[in-house]
Amino acid sequence: MDAIAIIxxxxxxxxxxxxILLTHSRSVADKALWIADRHPELNLDRQFLxxxxxxHDIGVFLTDADGIHCYGSYPYICHGYLGSxxxxxxxxxxxxxxxxxxxxxxxxxxxxxxxxxxxxxxxxVPVSLEEQVVCFADKFFSKTHLDREKSVEKAxxxxxxxxxxxVARFKDWxxxxx
Numbered sequence: 001m002d003a004i005a006i007i008x009x010x011x012x013x014x015x016x017x018x019x020i021l022l023t024h025s026r027s028v029a030d031k032a033l034w035i036a037d038r039h040p041e042l043n044l045d046r047q048f049l050x051x052x053x054x055x056h057d058i059g060v061f062l063t064d065a066d067g068i069h070c071y072g073s074y075p076y077i078c079h080g081y082l083g084s085x086x087x088x089x090x091x092x093x094x095x096x097x098x099x100x101x102x103x104x105x106x107x108x109x110x111x112x113x114x115x116x117x118x119x120x121x122x123x124x125v126p127v128s129l130e131e132q133v134v135c136f137a138d139k140f141f142s143k144t145h146l147d148r149e150k151s152v153e154k155a156x157x158x159x160x161x162x163x164x165x166x167v168a169r170f171k172d173w174x175x176x177x178x
Contacts, residue, residue: 098126152174
C-alpha cells in the first residue's frame with residue numbers, strides 16, 4: 001500500500017490543507033514508530049503503524065474547519081468515521097478502523113449518545129495495539145501548531161472534553177507507551 005498515493009488521490013492539489021495534513025500525519029507516524037521502537041515487546045506492525053498514522057486524518061477535507069482550511073459540510077468531529085468510509089472503499093478495512101477510532105482517545109457508544117455527538121451510534125474506541133498507538137501519538141500534535149509537540153498535560157486537556165473514559169484510557173497509554 002502507498003499511503004501517500006491515497007492521500008494524493010483525495011488531495012490532488014498542493015495547498016495549505018494538504019501541507020497541514022502531511023505535516024501533522026508525518027509527526028504522528030514518527031511518534032508511533034518511536035513507540036514501536038521503544039517497546040519491542042509489543043510486537044507492533046511498524047509498516048501498518050506508519051501507513052495508518054499517515055492516513056488517520058484523510059477525512060478532514062469533508063469537514064468544516066476553516067482554521068485548517070477545511071471547507072466541507074460535516075462537523076469536524078466526523079472526520080474519523082468519514083475517513084474510515086473512504087479507506088473501506090479503497091479496500092483497507094484495518095486502516096479504516098484506525099481512522100474511525102482515533103478521535104479523542106476513542107469514543108464509546110455511551111459517550112457518543114450522552115454528548116449527542118453527530119457521529120454514528122457505535123463504539124469507536126481503539127481496540128488493537130496499533131489502533132491505540134496511533135490514537136495516542138495523535139494526541140501530541142495539533143493541526144494548528146505544526147511546529148511543536150504537546151506535553152502530556154496539554155494532550156490530556158484536549159481530550160478531556162470527550163469524557164472521563166477517554167482520560168482514563170490516555171493515562172493508561174501514558175504508562176504503557178511512554
